[in-house]
Amino acid sequence: MEKIIEISCFEHVYPDKTKIELCGIEFIVCKGEKVALLGPSGGGKTTLIKHVLGLLTPSHGEIRVFGVDPYKEYNKIKKRIGVVLQNVDEQLIGPTVLEDVMFSPLNYGHSQEESKEMALKILEQFGISDLKDKIIHYLSGGEKRKVALAGALVLHPELLVLDEPFSGLDIRSEKEFINLINQICEEMRISVVISTHNVELVSEFADTMYLISSKNRLSTKGSPREVLYMDEELKNYSLEEPTIVKLFHSLKNEGFSFETNPINVEEAVEALKK
Amino acid sequence: MEKIIEISCFEHVYPDKTKIELCGIEFIVCKGEKVALLGPSGGGKTTLIKHVLGLLTPSHGEIRVFGVDPYKEYNKIKKRIGVVLQNVDEQLIGPTVLEDVMFSPLNYGHSQEESKEMALKILEQFGISDLKDKIIHYLSGGEKRKVALAGALVLHPELLVLDEPFSGLDIRSEKEFINLINQICEEMRISVVISTHNVELVSEFADTMYLISSKNRLSTKGSPREVLYMDEELKNYSLEEPTIVKLFHSLKNEGFSFETNPINVEEAVEALKK
Amino acid sequence: MKIADLDYYATFGNTFLHKVPVKLKLFDIAIILISALFIKNIYTLGVIYAFLLLILMFSGIPRLKTFKISLYPLIFASLFLFSVNNLTLPTALNLIFKVLCISTSFAILILTTSYIQIFKAMSGFLPDIMVNILFNTYRSLFIINNTLDNLLTTVRLRGGVSIFRPVYSLKTIGNLVGFFVIKSIETSEKMYEGLKLRGYSDKVFCSRD
Amino acid sequence: MSHIHIPDGILPLWLWVLGYILIGIFFIIEAFYIKKSQKQAKFSLISIMAALMLLTMSIPIPFPVPYHINLSVLTGIILGPTLAFFAIFTSNLLLVFIAHGGITVIGLNTLVIGIEASLGYYAFKFLYKKTDKIFFSAFTATFFALIISTFLTIGIVYAGTHNFSTFSNSHCSSKGVHQEKLSVHNEKHLDNEQIEQQKHNKTEEKFNIKRFLSLMFIFGLIGWILESSLTGFIVSYIKRVKPDILHKFEKEKDIEKIKNENS
Numbered sequence A, B: 001m002e003k004i005i006e007i008s009c010f011e012h013v014y015p016d017k018t019k020i021e022l023c024g025i026e027f028i029v030c031k032g033e034k035v036a037l038l039g040p041s042g043g044g045k046t047t048l049i050k051h052v053l054g055l056l057t058p059s060h061g062e063i064r065v066f067g068v069d070p071y072k073e074y075n076k077i078k079k080r081i082g083v084v085l086q087n088v089d090e091q092l093i094g095p096t097v098l099e100d101v102m103f104s105p106l107n108y109g110h111s112q113e114e115s116k117e118m119a120l121k122i123l124e125q126f127g128i129s130d131l132k133d134k135i136i137h138y139l140s141g142g143e144k145r146k147v148a149l150a151g152a153l154v155l156h157p158e159l160l161v162l163d164e165p166f167s168g169l170d171i172r173s174e175k176e177f178i179n180l181i182n183q184i185c186e187e188m189r190i191s192v193v194i195s196t197h198n199v200e201l202v203s204e205f206a207d208t209m210y211l212i213s214s215k216n217r218l219s220t221k222g223s224p225r226e227v228l229y230m231d232e233e234l235k236n237y238s239l240e241e242p243t244i245v246k247l248f249h250s251l252k253n254e255g256f257s258f259e260t261n262p263i264n265v266e267e268a269v270e271a272l273k274k
Numbered sequence C: 001m002k003i004a005d006l007d008y009y010a011t012f013g014n015t016f017l018h019k020v021p022v023k024l025k026l027f028d029i030a031i032i033l034i035s036a037l038f039i040k041n042i043y044t045l046g047v048i049y050a051f052l053l054l055i056l057m058f059s060g061i062p063r064l065k066t067f068k069i070s071l072y073p074l075i076f077a078s079l080f081l082f083s084v085n086n087l088t089l090p091t092a093l094n095l096i097f098k099v100l101c102i103s104t105s106f107a108i109l110i111l112t113t114s115y116i117q118i119f120k121a122m123s124g125f126l127p128d129i130m131v132n133i134l135f136n137t138y139r140s141l142f143i144i145n146n147t148l149d150n151l152l153t154t155v156r157l158r159g160g161v162s163i164f165r166p167v168y169s170l171k172t173i174g175n176l177v178g179f180f181v182i183k184s185i186e187t188s189e190k191m192y193e194g195l196k197l198r199g200y201s202d203k204v205f206c207s208r209d
Numbered sequence D: 001m002s003h004i005h006i007p008d009g010i011l012p013l014w015l016w017v018l019g020y021i022l023i024g025i026f027f028i029i030e031a032f033y034i035k036k037s038q039k040q041a042k043f044s045l046i047s048i049m050a051a052l053m054l055l056t057m058s059i060p061i062p063f064p065v066p067y068h069i070n071l072s073v074l075t076g077i078i079l080g081p082t083l084a085f086f087a088i089f090t091s092n093l094l095l096v097f098i099a100h101g102g103i104t105v106i107g108l109n110t111l112v113i114g115i116e117a118s119l120g121y122y123a124f125k126f127l128y129k130k131t132d133k134i135f136f137s138a139f140t141a142t143f144f145a146l147i148i149s150t151f152l153t154i155g156i157v158y159a160g161t162h163n164f165s166t167f168s169n170s171h172c173s174s175k176g177v178h179q180e181k182l183s184v185h186n187e188k189h190l191d192n193e194q195i196e197q198q199k200h201n202k203t204e205e206k207f208n209i210k211r212f213l214s215l216m217f218i219f220g221l222i223g224w225i226l227e228s229s230l231t232g233f234i235v236s237y238i239k240r241v242k243p244d245i246l247h248k249f250e251k252e253k254d255i256e257k258i259k260n261e262n263s
């Protein structure tokens, strides 16, 4: 399969000498894959993502995105990547929603009409056409996130990078947002990288999971079902298991045995019925 | 029991005509009680808290904190209240941790030495003495929160108000933080008001819960165990049940029956064993 | 009055003045400006001012607030008037009317027209970089305004600054503003990252119509 | 009040148009320079500083005189001596739109405050290099820059109004005479004798530059001290918390140190 992102082992030193070393296993994202990057706060998720986007360059190690070094040649690949970083507020540029979503198309040389058409289409797809003339700073947190996502997807990129897209949302909005991402990515066949520290939600959108430990090491990789049941690993990574997983672990310790490893409520009900 | 906060029914109109009406039942916090305010994003939790702190004044209704109107006479009660608001980042002012924690004592007229002593003591109690000379800016999210909490508690207030203290933390840090709050409040016998939209964690720290619906109504009140099992209510409040509760609901629908209503993993294991 | 409030009225207000095309409003302002600057007869100036007040009365925008805003430049004007030997009433009135005409017309403009529209109208004759800076400043204003609000609230909740210890208070305010400056600079860095990632090509910032 | 906004309607046409022209020329040159030196990255910093200058004005300072901070020297220190002009122009422009007055004098105001910012920058750079005392350098630099800019304002006002009487309607009849005077004044407006002579003419309205000067200084002095100490505290804070913002000054200092060690 075509590899979109390839990172072997890299080290970054911030100006204040904080050293982040993300080594261990290779970080690879293939075409069409949905990858979650799970780690505690301060683990280095944002650092990794900034390297992928060419905002930082490693002091050691090599990073390849679409086959090029993103720091040096970001211009070559920028049209193929859509991004929403941690602080949405600072990424919404246009004064109104429509103009903000039109920003990328206009800057990539599309005409005024084309851009407008593209923006309207994506807003429609997101179900937020009614927001189009609103001024950005009068939107709620959840709405801002949707607009930022629309702005990132308006040019139909091949890779979508989201840094903690759920922080600050309540559970209901989180689920809504996940559904939106899943649906859009399905439709557009986009590869996705999402960083998060929310273990409960990971299983709902990721095909593959990477763990970053609080000591800035990247090592475990696997499907959510595999990784979430490695409780030793999770402990090492100072992460907690999701509630369901914890429940089944406790039950197993009490002497029950199950055939499957459930990761959500429905599966848990099935397993418990037996 | 002595009532520290008493709010009957109030209405607030923001300058942009957004009307928040928190009526239904009385909001009462007694001495030594730990109250959680649960509601979806945009429900009005922050609005309620700002009224308690005298940052806003209602257009209708009355608010009493320690028996006075906080908007008019905040100066009388300000020493008795410790606060950490939603954005910790913007609440740490001193360049270093020690200086930040010393801020309140100095402002209330304690001498330099006294303030320093008080600050060191509380940092000790929080187990973060080693951070004391660090520059605020470079702390991690979790550490910042601890420092903010230390700053709020340094003068031993009688009431602690926390607005979404867990947002942006990973689960492990959340739990750590909850334990810290529980422990400190036990020691100091402080009443606590915490607003949150995290249903999973509520049961771990609250004696009493209030629900705020997305339509800005305050009505249900009860212990976490009672409230979290009112699934109709929660639906109305556009909140999701915690995972364990959801699991047991599903199991009941499948025809199982349980004697207890578990709200955490240990209780769930007990219940399932039977 | 804070900029955020002004912007709010401009954006969500719904008076007849909100519906007048921006270019026409700017043209009117230009006329008032020129007449205020070149007319020397105080009666004519007085009539213009009265006319502006009349518009204000019936426009449906918050009257008292607008009026208060428009008085601000008088502080400076009075400084100049105090420095005139043998000041006569006509001279004083002349200057006061001039200043008030201009500030009132701008106050009415800003309460009925959002910055976005004004900047767009101005983008015709300002260089690209200036237009970009204007739009970006407008956006920045609202982002860092939140930060400032939070900071001021914090200081208030944690004891506030007192007038009785001037040096200590000044230092606290210095720390506060220092913090604010650092936060803002970081905000600008993040904004630039956002711009870059979204393909900013240093030409277009915003659609022009 | 460290800054006096000159209200509209005081200065004559030629003067404020000149201000606009000067600032226009400056910006054209600057725009080319930015394009050439690839400094576009700075433009979000420029916007933020403009926004900062606008917002910090609303921070309440607990002193008897209602005072608002201006931060122009800080802007100079952070943005450098030339880019600061953009931020100052922007904040001036936005101030006009919130009816603080002075649309005609935007050019002149930008010029004065911009010069203040760059002077502050250079003074700070010099002092910091020499003394290595951050608070002292920032305080002195700001104080110095404020004094100079006040004199500049006074100079401009003087250039524009020493024949203030022409502006008043009450002397319409003698307009011709005054116009003549105006041209005379323009030629030798620093002629003290002339001013003395004018002063004796008690019946005439006359802009009294001395009184204006003393007013400016009385109001100014408190403002200067406040603003300077604030800038001092702010810069010290930045130095402690995020020194990389002041990086450009550090480098120079290191070079200096190395030089000293070598010699």
Ligand SMILES: Nc1ncnc2c1ncn2[C@@H]1O[C@H](COP(=O)(O)OP(=O)(O)OP(=O)(O)O)[C@@H](O)[C@H]1O
Pocket (backbone or CB within 6 Å): A014, A015, A016, A018, A020, A039, A040, A041, A042, A043, A044, A045, A046, A047, A048, A086, A164, A197, B138, B139, B140, B141
């Ligand atoms: N600009 C910076 N200067 C210095 N240190 C930094 C900087 N940015 C991040 N760090 C440090 O690098 C480490 C990793 O930070 P990073 O932001 O990548 O973590 P994260 O996993 O994204 O955490 P979070 O969940 O809080 O966003 C942290 O210890 C942080 O303190």
Ligand SMILES: Nc1ncnc2c1ncn2[C@@H]1O[C@H](COP(=O)(O)OP(=O)(O)OP(=O)(O)O)[C@@H](O)[C@H]1O
Pocket (backbone or CB within 6 Å): A140, A141, B014, B015, B016, B018, B020, B039, B040, B041, B042, B043, B044, B045, B046, B047, B048, B086, B197
């Ligand atoms: N300053 C304001 N001006 C106008 N409307 C406001 C303002 N602050 C809050 N609101 C509105 O009031 C409602 C309640 O806001 P509030 O911040 O109290 O909610 P919350 O429960 O704290 O939500 P969150 O979980 O997002 O913090 C929201 O609809 C919000 O849009």
Ligand SMILES: [Mg+2]
Pocket (backbone or CB within 6 Å): A045, A046, A047, A086, A163, A164
């Ligand atoms: Mg991060």
Ligand SMILES: [Mg+2]
Pocket (backbone or CB within 6 Å): B045, B046, B047, B086, B163, B164
């Ligand atoms: Mg809130």
